[in-house]
Amino acid sequence: MGRWADxxxxxxxxxxxxxxxWRRGRALxxxxxxxxxxxxxxxxxxPQWAAARPVxxxxxESLAEIVTVEREVRELVRGQRDWDxxxxxxxxxxxxxxxxxxxxxxxxxxxxxxxxxAAGLMNQRLQALRRRSGYQRSQKNLMTRVLGWAVSTHSVxxxxxxxxxxxxxxxDEASQCSIPSVLxxxxxxxxxxxxxxxxxxxxxxxxxxxxxxxARTRAGLSAAQLEHHRLTYHVxxxxxxAEQHGEGAxxxxxxxxxxxxxxDVVNSHxxxxxxxxxTDVRRQVPGHDPVGAADPAPVLGWVDVPSGASARGxxxxxxxxxAEAEAVRRVVDGLLAGLPADATVGVVTPFRAQKETxxxxxxxxxxxxxxxxxxxxxxxxxxxxxxPVAAPNTPPRTTHWVASQVNLWNVAVTRAKSQLLxxxxxxxxxxxxxxxxxxxARSAPLGAGDGGTAAEAGLPGPVSEAREDLADRLQRYLxxxxxxDLERAVPVGGHPVDLLFxxxxxxxxxxxxxxxxxxxxPARHLRLxxxxxxxxxxxxxxxxxxxxxxxxxxxxxxxxxxxxxxTALAPLFD
Numbered sequence: 001m002g003r004w005a006d007x008x009x010x011x012x013x014x015x016x017x018x019x020x021x022w023r024r025g026r027a028l029x030x031x032x033x034x035x036x037x038x039x040x041x042x043x044x045x046x047p048q049w050a051a052a053r054p055v056x057x058x059x060x061e062s063l064a065e066i067v068t069v070e071r072e073v074r075e076l077v078r079g080q081r082d083w084d085x086x087x088x089x090x091x092x093x094x095x096x097x098x099x100x101x102x103x104x105x106x107x108x109x110x111x112x113x114x115x116x117x118a119a120g121l122m123n124q125r126l127q128a129l130r131r132r133s134g135y136q137r138s139q140k141n142l143m144t145r146v147l148g149w150a151v152s153t154h155s156v157x158x159x160x161x162x163x164x165x166x167x168x169x170x171x172d173e174a175s176q177c178s179i180p181s182v183l184x185x186x187x188x189x190x191x192x193x194x195x196x197x198x199x200x201x202x203x204x205x206x207x208x209x210x211x212x213x214x215a216r217t218r219a220g221l222s223a224a225q226l227e228h229h230r231l232t233y234h235v236x237x238x239x240x241x242a243e244q245h246g247e248g249a250x251x252x253x254x255x256x257x258x259x260x261x262x263x264d265v266v267n268s269h270x271x272x273x274x275x276x277x278x279t280d281v282r283r284q285v286p287g288h289d290p291v292g293a294a295d296p297a298p299v300l301g302w303v304d305v306p307s308g309a310s311a312r313g314x315x316x317x318x319x320x321x322x323a324e325a326e327a328v329r330r331v332v333d334g335l336l337a338g339l340p341a342d343a344t345v346g347v348v349t350p351f352r353a354q355k356e357t358x359x360x361x362x363x364x365x366x367x368x369x370x371x372x373x374x375x376x377x378x379x380x381x382x383x384x385x386x387x388p389v390a391a392p393n394t395p396p397r398t399t400h401w402v403a404s405q406v407n408l409w410n411v412a413v414t415r416a417k418s419q420l421l422x423x424x425x426x427x428x429x430x431x432x433x434x435x436x437x438x439x440x441a442r443s444a445p446l447g448a449g450d451g452g453t454a455a456e457a458g459l460p461g462p463v464s465e466a467r468e469d470l471a472d473r474l475q476r477y478l479x480x481x482x483x484x485d486l487e488r489a490v491p492v493g494g495h496p497v498d499l500l501f502x503x504x505x506x507x508x509x510x511x512x513x514x515x516x517x518x519x520x521x522p523a524r525h526l527r528l529x530x531x532x533x534x535x536x537x538x539x540x541x542x543x544x545x546x547x548x549x550x551x552x553x554x555x556x557x558x559x560x561x562x563x564x565x566x567t568a569l570a571p572l573f574d
Contacts, residue, residue, distance in 0.1 A: 002071055004031060007062040012060040024055040064303045077564045085556060085572060089530050097526070107414060117147035129158070135158045155183040164190045171195065174239035174523075176377070178203040179231060182238040194246065196239035199270045201377050204569070205234050254278055254528075257380060258413075260494030261299040262420050265442055266410050267436050278531050281493040282538060285343045285382040287419035290334025291447035298444035299419055301496065303331055304426040310394040313353025319398065320353040321389045327423045328387050329361055332368060335383055335421075346381030348373055348412050350402055351389045358387065375410050376415045384416035388436065399432070409435035422447070470512050471498055473562050477569055487545030492536050500541055506552040507537045514559045525526050529556055 011027045014020030028070070032050050050061070071111040086457065115122075120364075121142045128138035134159055143149075151159065160163065161184075169189035171182055174196030181203070186192055194554050207215075212233050216226065218262070224230070230244040231237045243249055255263050260277045287297035308323040328347060335345050347362075347370040355372050357534050362368035369381065390399045402408075413420060422429075422443055429440040459469070471488055478486065478501060484500035491511055499510040511533055516525035533554035542548040561568040 002068075004034070004155050005067045005071075008060045008064040009302050012057040012064070020031055020057075021054045024057065024060055027060060028055045028063075031067075037063045059408050070386075076559060077568060080560070081564065081568050089556075092526065092530065112486060114146060115419070118142060121145055130263075130446065138174065148289035151185075153177060153185065156184045157252065159188065161187070163187060167191065168193060173378075174242065175200055175237045176203050176206070177238040179233065179236065179237070179238050179241050185564065192242070194239055194242035195252075196237070198237070198239050199266075199376060199407055200241070201407050201411055202237045208430075209234055214530075230234075237469075243528060256280075257417055258283060258418075259299045259418050260491070261442070262413060262416055264494075265300070265435070265439055266413055269438055270410050271404065271530050276474075276528055277495070278528070278535065280535055281418070282518055282535075284418035285340060286334055287383070288338040290331045290338060290447055291422070294444070294446065297419065299417070300439070300443040300448070301421045301446045302426050302440065303327055303421060303423045303446050305424055306427065308391045308425055310389055313351070313356070315353075318353035318391050319351045319394065320357050320388070321391060321424075322357075324387050324389060325354065325357050328358060328385055329420060330425055331385055332362065335385070336365075336367060341382065343367070343383065344369070345382045346371075346379070346384045346415060347382060347387065348376050349389060349416060350388040350408060354387055354389050373412045380415055380417055381416050383419040383421065386412055386420065386422045386424075388429065389477075391425050391429070403432040403434055403436050406435060409439070413439065467498070467512060467514065470514070470559055470562050474510065474512065474557060477562075477566060478573070480566075481573065483541075487542070490541075490544065492541045492551060493539040495532060495535055497541075500546045501553075502542065502547040502549070505547075505549075507541050507546055509533070509541065509551045509554045511554065511556050512559060512562070513556050 006238075008027050008031075011020065011023045014023055017228050028050065034347040053314045060252075062400055065227050091561065095484070096388060111500045121138070121144075125138040125142050128134040132316060135321070138156075165188040168191050169185050169194045171177065171185060172195045174182070175198050176196070193320075201260070207211075213223075226232045227235075230240045251271075251274060253274055255267075255277045256279055258264075258277070259281055260279060263275065263279065265275045267273055267277065285298055287294070287301075293302055305321075305324050305327045307323050308327075310319045310321045312318070313320050332345055332347060335343075345368045347358050347368065349358065350373055352372055355370060355375075359370040362370060369379075377524055388402065389400050422439060426440055426445065429436045431437070432440075436570075446526070475486065475488065476501075483501045483503055487500050488498065490500055497509045498512040501508055511529060516522045533556055536551045536554045538550050540548070541551050555572055557569070561572065
C-alpha cells in the first residue's frame with residue numbers, strides 16, 4: 001500500500017499527454033481490487049464514486065493520504081499490541097508516588113532549614129507585632145530568610161508599602177474578595193495568580209449602590225467604563241476583573257468532595273460538564289433514609305411538604321416556613337438516629353429567619369450545624385439538609401429571586417459530601433427554573449410509601465455515536481468469548497461505566513478510553529482514567545444485565561485496541 005500511495009500522488013499530477021486520465025482510473029481500480037483481496041474485505045461496499053470515471057486528481061491525493069495514515073496506524077498498533085496495560089498502570093503509579101514523596105521530603109527539608117536560620121528573626125517579628133512598632137525593620141530582616149508569607153486582605157497593611165515587594169502574589173478565594181480589597185496586594189506584586197470560583201458566592205458589599213454611584217461620579221468615571229472592564233463594585237469580584245484582564249484562565253477541574261450524583265447536578269448546570277468527578281464514595285458515610293425504609297438510601301432525596309407556607313420573620317425582612325421547619329426537625333432527628341456516631345449533619349437555608357428558627361432546635365448538638373448558605377461557604381458535612389422555605393404563597397418576586405440565585409444554590413448543593421436531602425414543596429419547586437428545578441427532578445421522593453424502593457432520577461448522560469460504536473464492537477467481542485451477563489452505560493457508585501459484565505462469578509467494569517482530547521496532556525489524561533478505574537473496585541454493581549455483586553476488576557480499553565480487533569483485545573481479557 002505504500003507503493004500505491006506514492007504511485008497515486010504521481011498519477012494525480014499527470015497531464016493529459018502523460019495519459020493522466022487513464023492512469024488515474026487504473027490507480028483507483030488497483031486500490032479497490034486490493035481492498036477486495038484483504039482477509040476482512042467483506043466489509044462495506046465501495047461508494048459509487050469508486051466506479052465513476054474520470055477520476056478527479058484531488059480524490060487520488062486524498063486517498064493517498066488516507067492510505068498513508070492507515071499504514072502508520074497499523075505500524076503503531078503492531079508496536080503497542082503486546083503492551084502490558086497493568087504494567088503501565090503500576091509503573092505510572094509508582095513514578096507518581098515516588099515524585100510525591102521526593103517533593104514532600106524536599107519541602108520538609110527546606111522548611112526545617114528556613115526555620116532553623118530564621119528562628120531569631122521570627123521572634124523579633126513577633127515582638128514588633130506585640131509592641132505595634134518596628135514593623136518594617138523586622139519584616140525586612142525576616143524576608144531575607146523567609147520567602148513565603150501568608151496574609152489576609154486586612155492584615156496586608158502590616159507589610160511594607162513597597163511596589164513589587166513579592167515576585168508572586170497568590171490570591172485565593174478571589175471570587176469572595178472585592179476589587180478594592182486586593183489592590184494593596186497587587187501593588188506589592190510583580191506577578192499575580194488569582195484563584196477563585198465565579199460560580200460561588202461573591203463578596204458582601206460594604207457600601208450602598210448610591211454611595212458607589214456618588215464615588216464614581218466624583219472620580220469622573222462612567223458606569224459603562226466600569227462595566228466594560230468588570231470593575232463595578234456591586235457586580236464583580238476581584239476574580240472577574242482578573243479574568244477580564246489576565247493572560248489566560250485554567251480550570252481546576254478535579255473534584256473530590258461530593259458524591260458523583262451530587263456533583264453532577266452543578267457540573268452540568270454551572271460548569272458545562274467540564275468537572276472531572278473523582279470522589280471516592282467508598283470512604284464516604286453511607287446515606288440514610290430518615291423517614292422511610294429505602295435501602296440503599298438515595299444520594300439525592302426529597303421530603304415533600306405540600307402544605308408548607310412561608311411567613312415573614314420577626315424583623316419583617318426575612319422569611320420562614322413553620323411546616324418545613326418541623327419536617328426538617330424530623331428529618332435531622334432521623335438522620336442522627338440512623339447515621340454513624342461520627343457522621344456530621346448540616347442544615348442550610350437561604351433565609352436568616354428560617355435559620356434562626358432551626359438553630360434553636362439543635363443549639364447544644366455539635367453534630368448538627370445550622371446556617372445560611374453564606375455561613376456554609378467553604379465548609380462541608382457528610383449529609384446536608386436543605387430548607388428552601390419558599391412556597392406557593394411566597395410573593396413571586398421573592399420566589400424568583402431565590403430560584404435565580406445560581407451561585408447560592410451551587411454552594412448549598414456542594415456542601416454535601418455523601419447525601420443531600422431537600423425538605424420543601426416538591427411540586428412547587430419542580431415548576432420553577434434553573435438549579436432548584438433540576439434538583440427537584442433529580443431527587444428521589446422519600447416517605448411516600450415507596451416500600452423501600454426509592455429510585456433516583458437521572459442516568460448517565462448521552463453517549464456519542466463514536467463511543468456507542470466502540471461499545472458495540474467490544475460487546476460483540478465479549479459475546480464471542482461467551483459473556484452473556486452484560487449491561488452498558490451504567491453508573492457504579494455514581495461513576496459512569498461503559499460496560500459491566502459478569503464472567504466466572506465476578507463483575508468487571510470496562511472504561512473505554514478514546515484518548516485525550518485535542519490540546520489535553522496525554523499523561524494527565526492517563527492518570528485521570530486510571531484514577532476513575534481505581535474508584536470502582538469493591539463497589540456494588542449489576543442487577544440490570546450483569547449479576548449483582550461488587551466490582552472485582554476494572555479494565556481500561558483503549559479505543560485503538562477495539563478497532564484493531566480480537567488480537568489486540570485478547571491480552572486485556574485473557
